[in-house]
Amino acid sequence: MSSGPIPFDSILFRDLLSTPRMRAVWMEEKMVAAWMDVERAITEVQCELGMVPAWAAARIVECLQPRAIPLDRVRDHAARSGHLMVGFLRTFREVCGDAAEHFHLGPTTQDILDTGLTLQMGEAAALVREQALALQRTLCHRALAEKNTVMMGRTHEQHALPTTFGLVLATWACEAHDHLDRLDQSERRWRFGSVAGGVGAQNAFVELSDHQTARELERRVCQRLGLFAPDSQQQGRFDRFGEVVFILASLCASLARMGLQLRTMERPEVAELGTLYGEEACSSSTMPNKRNPEPAERVQGLADLARGHADTMLSLRTADHRDSTRIPVLYTAVPGAFLLVSRALETIAGHLETMQVNREVMRANLDHPNVLGQAAAERVMIALYRKTGRKHWAHTRLSECSAISTRTRRPLRQVIEEMADLTAHLSAAELDLLFELSTYTGTAALQVERAVARIMERGGAAREPRGPATA
CATH class of the missing domain: 1.10.275.10 (Fumarase/aspartase (N-terminal domain))
Incomplete structure (x- = not known):
C-alpha cells in the first residue's frame, strides 16, 4: 500500500x-x-x-x-x-x-474555480452539519440522563459552587446548536455561483x-x-469563503474546550469521568500502565490549525485586485478547515458516547478534604443576608472565615462555629442544611430540561439551509 x-x-x-x-x-x-x-x-x-x-x-x-x-x-x-x-x-x-x-x-478562470469550490463547500458543509447534529443529539441525550448528577462547578480551575454534569453537557449542546445556526445562516452569503x-x-x-x-x-x-x-459580481469577495473558515475554526475551538474539560475530569486525582480502552490499548512505548486521552488532546491541535487557516483567510481581504494570491490560500485553508473540524467532531462525539460517569466520585468531590467545605461559603452568606439584610457584612465575614480555614487547615464550618456573631444567626441544624452541597444546585436541572426542549422544538437542529431562488 x-x-x-x-x-x-x-x-x-x-x-x-x-x-x-x-x-x-x-x-x-x-x-x-x-x-x-x-x-x-x-x-x-x-x-x-x-x-x-x-x-x-x-x-x-x-x-x-x-x-x-x-x-x-x-x-x-x-x-x-x-x-x-x-x-x-x-x-x-x-x-x-x-x-x-x-x-x-x-467565463473567466475565477468563475469556474470559485463556483466549483462553492459546490465542494456545499457538500462538505452538509457533512459537517450531519456530524454536528449527531454530536448535539448525544449531548442532549446525556444531558437529560445527568441533569440531577451533582458535581463541583469550577472556575479558574478551582472549586467554586455545585452544579450538575447535565448542565455542563446541555451548555455544550446549546453551543453546538449555535454553531449549526451560524453555518446555516452563512449560506446566504457564500453559496453563490459566478x-x-x-x-x-x-x-x-x-x-x-x-x-x-x-x-x-x-x-x-x-x-x-x-x-x-x-x-453584483463576486470577484474579490473572499470574505464569503473566509466567513465559513471562521465558523469552522470557532466550532473547532469549542470542541477543543470540550475535550480539555473531559480529559481534566478524567485525571486520576479528579476521576469524575472514565474512558473505555480496548484490550490492546497502550499509551506509552515505555510505561506499560499508561492510558492517555490522546484523541481528545489532539482536538486542541486541530483547533490550533483551524485558527491558523482563519487567520490566513484574512490576508485575502487586503488584495486590491484579484490575482493568484488566492490560489494557495483558498485551496489550503478551505479544505483544511473542513477536514480538521470533521475529525474533531467525530472524535469528541465518540468520546461523549463512550465516557463513563463516576457519579459517586462527583458527589465525593463536593466535600474534597483539600477544599475544607469552603464551597458552602456563598450559601452561608445568603443565609446570613436573609437573616440580617446585610450582604456586605456577610460577604466580608465569610471571606475572613475562609481565609482562617485555609491558613489553619480547618474546615470552614468549624471556623464559623467559633464566631459568636455568626452563630447568633445560624443554628447547628441550619448549618447542617447549608453545608449539604448536593442540595445547592439552583436551577441546573430546569435549565437542562429547557435547553434540550428548545433544541428538540426546532427539530434537534438549526434552521434548514435556504435553497436557491427559483424565480
Whole structure:
C-alpha cells in the first residue's frame, strides 16, 4: 500500500487529522468534476439562450465526463502554459475536438474555480452539519440522563459552587446548536455561483447577446447548480469563503474546550469521568500502565490549525485586485478547515458516547478534604443576608472565615462555629442544611430540561439551509 505526503495523504496520519468521508469530498477528482459541472451548466444555458450552436453544446456536454479528462495531461499543459485553467482547456480541446471552439466562451478562470469550490463547500458543509447534529443529539441525550448528577462547578480551575454534569453537557449542546445556526445562516452569503467574466462586468456575454440575456445566463446557471445568483459580481469577495473558515475554526475551538474539560475530569486525582480502552490499548512505548486521552488532546491541535487557516483567510481581504494570491490560500485553508473540524467532531462525539460517569466520585468531590467545605461559603452568606439584610457584612465575614480555614487547615464550618456573631444567626441544624452541597444546585436541572426542549422544538437542529431562488 502506497501513501502520499503527510498529513492528509499519509496512511499513518490522515485519520488523525481528517475523516475518510471528508477526504472524499476534497479529492482532486472531485474538484475537477465540480469544474466540469460548472462548465456543463454554462454550455447548456448558453445553448438555450442561442449563444452557442446546439451540435457543439451536445458534443461538449458529452465530453465533460470525469474519466474523459486525464489529469496528468492537465498538469502537463498547465506546466507548459503556466496557467491551471489553460491547462484544463487545452486538455479538453484534445478530447472534444472542433466543438471545443465553442467551449468556455466568456467565463473567466475565477468563475469556474470559485463556483466549483462553492459546490465542494456545499457538500462538505452538509457533512459537517450531519456530524454536528449527531454530536448535539448525544449531548442532549446525556444531558437529560445527568441533569440531577451533582458535581463541583469550577472556575479558574478551582472549586467554586455545585452544579450538575447535565448542565455542563446541555451548555455544550446549546453551543453546538449555535454553531449549526451560524453555518446555516452563512449560506446566504457564500453559496453563490459566478458567471461574470474577466472583471465581473459580463462584457463578453453582452457582446454575445444583450444585457438582460447576460444576467439571465448567470441566473439560470446558478439555479441549475443549486446556487444563488449574485446581484453584483463576486470577484474579490473572499470574505464569503473566509466567513465559513471562521465558523469552522470557532466550532473547532469549542470542541477543543470540550475535550480539555473531559480529559481534566478524567485525571486520576479528579476521576469524575472514565474512558473505555480496548484490550490492546497502550499509551506509552515505555510505561506499560499508561492510558492517555490522546484523541481528545489532539482536538486542541486541530483547533490550533483551524485558527491558523482563519487567520490566513484574512490576508485575502487586503488584495486590491484579484490575482493568484488566492490560489494557495483558498485551496489550503478551505479544505483544511473542513477536514480538521470533521475529525474533531467525530472524535469528541465518540468520546461523549463512550465516557463513563463516576457519579459517586462527583458527589465525593463536593466535600474534597483539600477544599475544607469552603464551597458552602456563598450559601452561608445568603443565609446570613436573609437573616440580617446585610450582604456586605456577610460577604466580608465569610471571606475572613475562609481565609482562617485555609491558613489553619480547618474546615470552614468549624471556623464559623467559633464566631459568636455568626452563630447568633445560624443554628447547628441550619448549618447542617447549608453545608449539604448536593442540595445547592439552583436551577441546573430546569435549565437542562429547557435547553434540550428548545433544541428538540426546532427539530434537534438549526434552521434548514435556504435553497436557491427559483424565480
